[in-house]
Structure formats: C-alpha cells, structure tokens
Amino acid sequence: MRVLTTGLGWNELQPGGLNRYYVDYNQALKQYGHSEFGLVVAEQNAELQTSLNITNAAGSGIWSRIRAVRHHTVKAVESFRPDVFNPHFALYASMVSRNSLPSHIPIVTHFHGPWALESKMEEGGKPRIVREARYLIKKQVEQVTYRRSDRFIVLSEYFRDILSNNYGIDHSKIHIIPGAVEHERFTPHPDRPALRAKLGIAPGQKLLFCARRIVRRMGIDRLIDAMQTVVREHPGSRLYIAGDGPMRSEYEQQIVRLGLSANVRMLGRVSNEELVEWYQAADYSIVPTITLEGFGLVTIESMACGTPVFGTPYGGTNEILRQVSSDLLFEDGTAEAMSGKLISALNGRLTLPTREACREHVLQRYTWSSVAGAVTDVFREAQEIRRKGVASR
Structure with missing residues (x-):
C-alpha cells in the first residue's frame, strides 16, 4: 500500500513526542511492507538525514509552510499515486481539500492532540480576549481538516474522548492504537x-x-x-x-x-x-x-x-x-x-x-510491528468505505 503522510517537524531538528512518533511510525510502515512518502516542515534548506522517503516542505512563514505542504501533497498525488492520505498535524494539512485528492483515496487522520487548546494554554501571558480569539480561529482550522477525514487514529481513550466531545467526531470513526517504542534502542544497559x-x-x-x-x-x-x-x-x-x-x-x-x-x-x-x-x-x-x-x-x-x-x-x-x-x-x-x-x-x-x-x-x-498491523487494518476499512461511496454515486 502506498501511504502519503504529512507531519509537523523533523525530530532531529525539533525534538518532540509527535515528531519522534512520526519518524518511527514511517519507519514501521516501511518495515511492514508499505511504500511511504512523507512531508514535514523543517528549517529552510535543512537536509533530512534519513533513509525514509520524506521531503522537507519548508516555508518562510506559517502560511508559506501550509501552502508548501499543499503543493507537495498535490505533486505527490500525481507522482507517488498514494492509496491513503494520512495527515498527522491539522494545521499543515488544512489546505489539502477533499477535491485535491482523487475520490477513491481515503483520508485517515492521526489526532495527536487538540492543537488549539494546547496553544491557548501556552499563551498564558496574553490577554484573555486575545487567547480566546486565537483559540477559536485555530479550532476552526482543525475542524475544517477533521470534517473531511474518513477515519481517525488516536493513541489513547483520553484523546478519543477529546476528539469526540470537542470536535463532534463520532466514536465509530475513531480507532485507538497506542504508540510504540523502538525497543531495540530503548533497552536496559548491560552495566x-x-x-x-x-x-x-x-x-x-x-x-x-x-x-x-x-x-x-x-x-x-x-x-x-x-x-x-x-x-x-x-x-x-x-x-x-x-x-x-x-x-x-x-x-x-x-x-x-x-x-x-x-x-x-x-x-x-x-x-x-x-x-x-x-x-x-x-x-x-x-x-x-x-x-x-x-x-x-x-x-x-x-x-x-x-x-x-x-x-x-x-x-x-x-x-x-x-x-x-x-x-x-x-x-x-x-x-x-x-x-x-x-x-x-x-x-x-x-x-x-x-x-x-x-x-x-x-x-x-507497545511495539511498532503491532502498531503497523493495526494501522493497516484502519487503512483498509477506510478504503472500503471510499469504494462504496464512489460506487453509490
């Protein structure tokens, strides 16, 4: 299966849980037998040191980055011909509309957290009215992205409930697949x-x-x-x-x-x-x-x-x-x-x-082989839903 993913940043340059998950996740898909093509936003002109098929969709500002992700996604649809579109960060996928993709390609979104709410909490020093306004705008961006998704993957019951309660996503569309660890590297020390x-x-x-x-x-x-x-x-x-x-x-x-x-x-x-x-x-x-x-x-x-x-x-x-x-x-x-x-x-x-x-x-x-297998099942379910939808038109 050809899987087109979009992430946030590159872990070697911007360490963080989502970025580390994204790298290990794409590696797991590759080892499982999928063909992966990923897009992340790193520093301009930064070379990504990886054997994975991942491109740096850099831009000079936030809107430039969003447009760059859309541009590279549309190009990848033509050249890579993905079977599944799998975004991991709502903001950078927000300009990839349903019409940007062939109707048979499902969108399976990884929900790594409520970006708008997290941002609001980190802006504690700003006036309340400013924080509320920025929160509402960001949440609208998230909802636009989620509205077009066929299925969702979350890492915990907690995030399933946030996705359902805060964004109105039906539980039947949400699959809980916990994260995993690169257990051959994270291992006890011999001495x-x-x-x-x-x-x-x-x-x-x-x-x-x-x-x-x-x-x-x-x-x-x-x-x-x-x-x-x-x-x-x-x-x-x-x-x-x-x-x-x-x-x-x-x-x-x-x-x-x-x-x-x-x-x-x-x-x-x-x-x-x-x-x-x-x-x-x-x-x-x-x-x-x-x-x-x-x-x-x-x-x-x-x-x-x-x-x-x-x-x-x-x-x-x-x-x-x-x-x-x-x-x-x-x-x-x-x-x-x-x-x-x-x-x-x-x-x-x-x-x-x-x-x-x-x-x-x-x-x-919490192994990546079990994650890759479970994710593949979600991809197949989403593909079947798309096929039925296209056939019924």
Whole structure:
C-alpha cells in the first residue's frame, strides 16, 4: 500500500513526542511492507538525514509552510499515486481539500492532540480576549481538516474522548492504537553501575529523571516544588530534567530560589543517545503532566529501558501506568502528592514492578510491528468505505 503522510517537524531538528512518533511510525510502515512518502516542515534548506522517503516542505512563514505542504501533497498525488492520505498535524494539512485528492483515496487522520487548546494554554501571558480569539480561529482550522477525514487514529481513550466531545467526531470513526517504542534502542544497559559512574552518579545515590518539553502544562514547576520535601528526607537524591522550551529560564530561577541547585539540574536538550542513557541510569522516571497528556511516549521509553515511571493520574499516562501498578500513579498533580509518593518509593515502602517486568510490559503491548498491523487494518476499512461511496454515486 502506498501511504502519503504529512507531519509537523523533523525530530532531529525539533525534538518532540509527535515528531519522534512520526519518524518511527514511517519507519514501521516501511518495515511492514508499505511504500511511504512523507512531508514535514523543517528549517529552510535543512537536509533530512534519513533513509525514509520524506521531503522537507519548508516555508518562510506559517502560511508559506501550509501552502508548501499543499503543493507537495498535490505533486505527490500525481507522482507517488498514494492509496491513503494520512495527515498527522491539522494545521499543515488544512489546505489539502477533499477535491485535491482523487475520490477513491481515503483520508485517515492521526489526532495527536487538540492543537488549539494546547496553544491557548501556552499563551498564558496574553490577554484573555486575545487567547480566546486565537483559540477559536485555530479550532476552526482543525475542524475544517477533521470534517473531511474518513477515519481517525488516536493513541489513547483520553484523546478519543477529546476528539469526540470537542470536535463532534463520532466514536465509530475513531480507532485507538497506542504508540510504540523502538525497543531495540530503548533497552536496559548491560552495566548500569559503569553508566551511572560515567554520568557522575555516586554509588547508592538515588537518581530521578524527567524528560519533557518545558512548557507550563507539563507540571515541571510542581515537580521542582516537590523536591524541596524529598531533599529534606533524602538529601543525596538528584533530579535531572531533560528538555527545552519557553519556561526553562523561569524554572531554572525557581531551582535557585528554592535552594535546590545541588539536587535539581536542568539538562536542556539532549541527544537521542543521551536520552537513552539517562533512562537506563535512573532509579525512577517522572511524568508530572497536569493536562493534555495524550499518550506519554516518554513513559514507555523509560519502561523499555527497565526504569519504573511515576506519573500524574491523567490522560494517557494514567492509561499506561494503571495496567502496571497503581502505586506508580500520584494521587493528583500537586507537589504534595508527588513528594509523598516519591518519598515512599525512596524509603522502600512501595511494591514496585521490577526492571525486567517494566520492559516486558512494553514488549507485550507497545511495539511498532503491532502498531503497523493495526494501522493497516484502519487503512483498509477506510478504503472500503471510499469504494462504496464512489460506487453509490
């Protein structure tokens, strides 16, 4: 099957959950036997280092990028002759109208989250009337894109409900196919003590790790607050936070203000290789997201490396961790709930899954081969719906 996909950005240049998913997803389609052709928006003149059939539809501004994606999509329809159109980001697919595609080609949209609502939450410093106006415009753009879709794929029950309740999409059109992890790369380290020594972690020292985009809704500030209490009881414990974003400077100041500089460190953007090492070395990973956590790729990446994950009981994080152990879920998203749970874990008062059990859980549920098979079934269903629709005209 020839699958034409459109994404957001290129993960090597713009790290993020959607972008990483998009790269691994296209690789999985290729390995499954599909012919893939993808479009992403990266920096102008940037060369994408990949063996995948993916083009950079760059533009100098937002509307230029949208037009570039449409231009390349129309060209791909003529040259690549896709069997399925599979967009992953509503804004960049918004100008690819139903008339841009032959009537027999279904549109199967991946819903990675409510872009308008996420943007509204990240614009907290703007006047309310401005945020509301921008939100409504962005939501209209999303709805235009979704209105023309034949079927949808979401990564969790949580996102299925948002897609249905916020955008009016019927449940019968939505398929839940959880994300997956590149389990041959995200794997336990053969010599954790040596790795921890390399990273500067002393023997017996407790290492907590958090990998997140540094934006307000990720709850990083609450986790930093929680470390005040954790450090009082476990002064040798360390928290390392990987990632970058608009709130980084504010959170670095928070660490200094709370006197946590010796115990909490923000690493900034780390390479894929470094990310794996931090997962492998950590005693626990933490996912403190307050809201709009559609799946939580970092959760299964950490567990694939053998490291248990503590997370807030919301969205996709809740759906993943509740299958492993309820002890891995904070009672809520407050700093008090986080510190209480972490102290209990560091004191050995919780019965947590072993490192082997964490990895096995991922291997049984979150592999790319199973994702590719399930996605293919959705593609075939959408094709059949299109065939019937065309035949009935």
